[in-house]
Amino acid sequence: MKAFISPTHDAVWTGNAMIRGKLIQHHDRAERSVEILAALKDDLRLDCVFVENAASAPPELMEVHAPDYLHYLETAWEEWAKAPDASFEIRPYITTNRYFPELRTRIPVTLAGQYLGDGGSPLVQDAWVNMKGSVDTAVSAAQAIIDGERAAYALLRPAGHHAMRDLAMGGSHIGNTAIAAQRLSKHFGRVAVLDIDVHHGNGTQQIFYDRDDVLTVSLHGQPENLFPFICGYADERGTGAGEGFNLNLPLEPGTELIGYMKALESATRRLIDFAPNVLVIAAGFDTYRHDKFGNLCIDTADYRVIGDCIAQLGLPTLFIQEGGYKIDALRANVHSFVEGFLAQRG
């Protein structure tokens, strides 16, 4: 297995996040990546490819996200900073709503409300550079699978699975997992995405919601009491041609390995039934018992069992980094997970 490391994997994210109304230091800290890289490079001794930025954006970026949204992300900081009293982060404070659904004027304060969907998704000065690094890494890893690698791991930040087609959510602006899946779908046809982050992968779900060639499955904490709250429920099954090609498996707070594996077995049954040619894992480690942003109870040794179960599917497998915020446990958790996967694969 090769690991692909983003050129901005350890970039400092200077923004804050708003969690339950409180502004706190953003949880996507550079140390996360340092710990995960130690697991991949030093503990697992994977062949690490340090990705360089591509000269131009991959076509999948435009296929997954709306042009006006991408234009906003690329230019937002420059426009925002022109105001003499601009804050160091772009944070929405007026949004379109059910009474005023249309933007009457496209200026920095209204555009922030249009495209930044919650308090955890501010934009800062270098955000676009970081996003480009992540996209190039996800696509490089996907291309390696197309070129014959049986497994690859893309280490990038921040997480991308909450990013909708034209709306940032949950600290995700660009859907790295969706972009990788899109690249793979052109070569492999049928692609399955299995999201094991503790939070529902609402962006990946939405991007493929009307498609029957990309199956999206998400195991996550019940959205009644965990972000993103407004979606991630079991009755969201897809629409049009995509009806039946989205599966949400919400888990009760406090679920431990036994309950988790029951849901994972339901997921793998659906995956086998779909018969994909390639698998993308949205690899989040905030299911960990002591992660402050989750509410499940997965322990370090359990990740080995989960990795083993995924490997048993016998598919070419691409791992895209999502969440995991208990920094001092990330190295051990990623090590355990990948080791379980590799042990089963032999």
Ligand SMILES: [Zn+2]
């Ligand atoms: Zn998460």
